Amino acid sequence: MSIERIESVVYGVDDLDECARFFVDFGLELVEHTEDRVVLTTQVKQRLVLKRNDDPTLPASVEATPGIREVVWGVDSQAALDALVENLRTDREVDVDQDGVAHTYDETGFGLGLALTDPVQLNYDPRKYNSSGRVERWNQPHTEITDITPIRICHVALNIPKEGRHEAVDFYLNRLNFRATDIVEPMGVFMQVEGDDDQHNFLLCHRPDRAGTNHTSYEVSGFDDVIEGGNHMIQKGWREARRLGRHTVGSNVFRFIHNPAGGRVEYAADMDRVDDTYGPNVHAETPPHHIWVLETNRDTPAPNTSEGTALP
Structure with a gap:
């Protein structure tokens, strides 16, 4: 019995229509658009909820700018959900709404929700790739992908202050049974929920030394x-x-876009999958952000080849 996934992410925003357009362009499915809120979904029916910043139903904001107000985690059984709520009620108020979703706050002040998950099984055929000695695709030329549709929200990253960072992380490890996979001492802690195998589903990043939205x-x-x-x-x-x-x-391939709802969003593919024999890896220094990043000199003047590396 465990938390299996991110069930929904709720933002408070300045411009509801602009943010709705952004996430539709990003590839999410629009299922509701009213004057007060917008709801979009991934392929596995996780929800992205947008509300106006002054909406009284939103949890209090930890930052002055638009951003994430609440992350709702999906739990695999009612018994597990009830046990988590009972534990949380020992030191904080937890409200359960008419849909059975429990709402409270974490140690930093971000809204935290718990809900029964309703996962969708996908039947799709990923693109096949060829290399010498490993042919997956015969007589099938690649074509343009005209409809990018995110499969799922795979992780959320939140910024937190340096003061109290250990308590902030311990809350998720000890109260919600997350597992630390990589601890980057100068930067933050990557965590995995019990019911998933992604290298991380959650990052608390203390490097900015302030509470706020990093990315989804x-x-x-x-x-x-x-x-x-x-x-x-x-x-x-x-x-x-x-x-x-x-x-x-x-290890995932990434591309980040500035998000008018706050922070950034990331397209991600080929994330490491790990089991409970992995880590936690403790990094005294911050590893490089990337293994590689696209570099180009196409739009810069050609170098003076006479100053290049001398040939042997």
Whole structure:
């Protein structure tokens, strides 16, 4: 009995229509758009909820700018949900709404929810790739991906103050049974929920030394989706936040876009999958952000070849 996944992420925003357009362009399915809120879903029916910053139903904000107000975690059984709520009520108020979703706060002040999960089994055929000695695709030329649809919200990253960071992390480890996978002492702690095998589902990052939204990450099926998804967002007028690359921690290929709802969003593919024999790895120094990142000199003057590396 355990937390299996992120069930929903709730934002408080300044411009509801702009943020709705952003996430539709990003590839989420729009299921509700009213004057007061917008609801979009991933392929596995996790929900992305947008509400106006002054909506009284939102948890209090930890930052002055738009951002994440609540992360709701999906629990695999009512018994497990009840046990988690009972434990949390020993030192904080927990409200259960008419849909059975429990709402409270974590140690930093972010809204925290717990709900029964209702996972959807996907039947899709990921793109096949060829290399010498390993042929997956015969007589099937690749074509453009015209519809980037994120499979799921695979992780959330939140910024926290340095003071109280240990208590903030311990809350998730000891009260919600998360597991630390990589502890980067100068930066933050990567954590995995019990019911998933991604290298991390959650990051608490203390490097900025303030509470706020860092990013949410959405899994897509492959490298082409990451690249074409980012291209599509740029063509729609949104701003890229980082160049295409592959992370060191987690190993996933990434592309980040600035998010008008707060922080950034990430297209991600090929994340490390790990079991409970992995880690926790403790890093006294921060590993490089990426193994590689796209570099180009196409739009810069050609170098003076006479100053290049001398040939033997």
